[in-house]
Amino acid sequence: xxxxxxxxxxxxxxxxxRRLQRVLDAAEAVLARDGAGGFTTTRIAGVAAxxxxxxxxxxxxxxxIAEALAxxxxxxxxxxxxxxxxxxxxxxxxxxxGAALEALADGFRANPGFLALWYGGLRTERIRDAxxxxxxxxxxxxxxxxxxxxxxxxxxxxxxxxAMVVLAGDGLLREAFRTDPDRQARILEExxxxxxxxxxxxxxxxx
Numbered sequence: 001x002x003x004x005x006x007x008x009x010x011x012x013x014x015x016x017x018r019r020l021q022r023v024l025d026a027a028e029a030v031l032a033r034d035g036a037g038g039f040t041t042t043r044i045a046g047v048a049a050x051x052x053x054x055x056x057x058x059x060x061x062x063x064x065i066a067e068a069l070a071x072x073x074x075x076x077x078x079x080x081x082x083x084x085x086x087x088x089x090x091x092x093x094x095x096x097x098g099a100a101l102e103a104l105a106d107g108f109r110a111n112p113g114f115l116a117l118w119y120g121g122l123r124t125e126r127i128r129d130a131x132x133x134x135x136x137x138x139x140x141x142x143x144x145x146x147x148x149x150x151x152x153x154x155x156x157x158x159x160x161x162x163a164m165v166v167l168a169g170d171g172l173l174r175e176a177f178r179t180d181p182d183r184q185a186r187i188l189e190e191x192x193x194x195x196x197x198x199x200x201x202x203x204x205x206x207x
Contacts, residue, residue: 023054030044031112031117032112041055041059069113070118085142085144085148088145097196100169101191102192108173142162146161165198176191
């Protein structure tokens, strides 16, 4: 899924659309290279090889650029979990919560710009609100997986569990990626056990 972006001027032509993507790709490169502290519209324009006015044509400030990037990242993460749910429908996963957690962890690892944005001080309530639909889509994919493995559990219970798994998973992943890399694997393993135990306890008898 790709949520619509909130832009000052939406691109109407292919050339403008390509220019917008150049701005977002440059913003991602700046985040990955310089972190949140180096995230400025001037640097983004320089990396994109565009005049600063071209950046402001689409975005009023750097927070709006960060918001657009966050939406792009979380939409891609939602696609990761949706594909996992599709695969689970064909061949059931042995460890559903662990697989979902690891899919998101892989997505985080592959996107250092996301880590700099989400955990580096750029995340705001506005950005959290903008990414909520994508995170809700992740919850819907988790619910699909739960329905596959706990088909007799009440649908309302599965919805509650899926929402809690996404909420808890966000916090657990945040801790894993904010900590010492040597502890990351241990935190993710404990997170998998924690989520698996919670799901089993809440949906017991529904398999």
